[in-house]
Amino acid sequence: MNNKTIVLDASSLRKSYTKLQKDIGGQLIDNRLIGKTSLGDVNLEYFSLIPSVNISVNQVFLQNNVQVSTGVKAEKSSLFITILKKNSRFLIDSETEHETELSNGNAQYSIMLYKSSHSILIDFKKDEDIKWVGIRVEHEALEEIMEAQNSSSFSDFFKELKNKVYYEETNPEVEDITEELFAAQKLTMGRQAIVxxxxxxxxxxxxxxxxxxxxxRKTPEKIISKEAFDIYFNIKDYLLSDYTNIPTIAMLSDKFKIGETKLKEDFKQIFGQPIFKFVTNHRMLDAHRALRYSEKPIGKIAKEVGYSHLSKFTTAFKRFYDYTPSELRNSKKIQSH
Structure with missing residues (x-):
């Protein structure tokens, strides 16, 4: 695959946009880079009401394969968050040796959190509409925000990010906020404050x-190799590929040649949940999305997420969300949360 490589200046978004325009073209208007470029159509914009926090809302249609990397790193210690619509391959610098294909499963977005000391490389494929939200906040500002929320564990969490990159999949609440960000970008009044x-x-x-x-997490984490990390993401994708035939621990162990105890321990370390709790959560999240965003009958949705009996699905859904599938379908108040 022939990639066009773009190296960003991560010391500031303004510098990054200026360099990007020089490399690919387009119109740079205030905090926005828009128009036709050598890569395709772009609509990139960042918002910054306070200097220590930047929110970027980005949409592109690529006509070429593109590899984007961060070159010059941020001057101040910062947290970067990327919420990405499309599957893409993230490579993290050799300090962490993480590389993975981010498969969204049925989630609408994937999330990555990392510290500014890491260099990031992202592969984007051509002929795709790609959407992402970027959040960049300086360490000191984030610490003040989290202290205001009485989060005493923030310092430990931020220290761990020195040698770790967090991957997450979105839930309906996060997806709703993300979609609201893209919608707010189109507003003419009050858009900066809303975004x-x-x-x-x-x-x-x-x-x-x-x-x-x-x-x-009660026990100290083991170091998991890059190769093992990729295997566990394959296991995750396999688990979520067919809810009507969810494999047992023994079946997973045999297929991926990993001992059952190690499989359970390492999976929980990487994804933060035991295997079958992880699967159940995704079944409920996928059911919630289908109930909200499709007109499918509830019985059909129940079967799609692996419940052959509607009554069992209704019981499981209510236990998870504290309301039934029918109540979700019929209540605008629930759907707004």
Whole structure:
């Protein structure tokens, strides 16, 4: 595959946009790079009501394969969050030796959190509409935000990011906020304040979620090799590929040649949940999306997520969300949350 390589200046978004325009063309208007470029059509924009926090909302249609990397690193210690619509390959610098194909499963977006000390390489494929939201916040500002939320575990979490990159898949709540960001970008009145506010809300939810997940881990983490890391993402994709035939631990162990105990321990370390709790959560999330965004009958959705009996699906759904599938379908109040 012949890739066009773009090296960004990660020291600031303004410098990054200026360099990008020089490399690929387009119109640079204030905080926005738009128009036809050598890569395809781009609509990149960042919002910054305070200097220590930047929210970017980005949409591109690529006519070439593109490899994007961060060159010059940020001057101040910062947290970067990327919420990506399309499957893409993220490669992290040799300090962490992580490389993985981010498969969204049925989720609408994938999420990556990393510290500014890492260099990131992203492969994008041509002929694809790609959407992503980027959040960049300086360490000191984020610490103040998290302290205001009484998150005493933030410092430990941020230290761990020195040698770790977090991958997550979105849930309906995060997806709704992300879609609201893309919608707000099209507004003519109050767009900057709305985008910035939604971006801050999204950042707070994601960081709080990961901090809580981190706190629940009782045992010290083992170091997992890049090769093993890729295998576990393949296991995750296999688990979510067919809810009507969910494999047992023994079947997974045999297929991927990993001992059952090691399989369970390493999977929980990487994804933060035991295997079958992870699968159940995704079944419920996929059911929630289908109920909200499609007109499919509830019985058909139940079968798609692996429940042959509607009553069992309704019981499981209510246990998970505290309301039934029918209540979700019929209640605008529930759907707005």
């Amino acid at each position: 910035f506010g939604k971006g801050m809300e999204l950042m707070g939810k994601l960081v709080s979620q990961l901090i809580e997940k981190n706190k629940r």
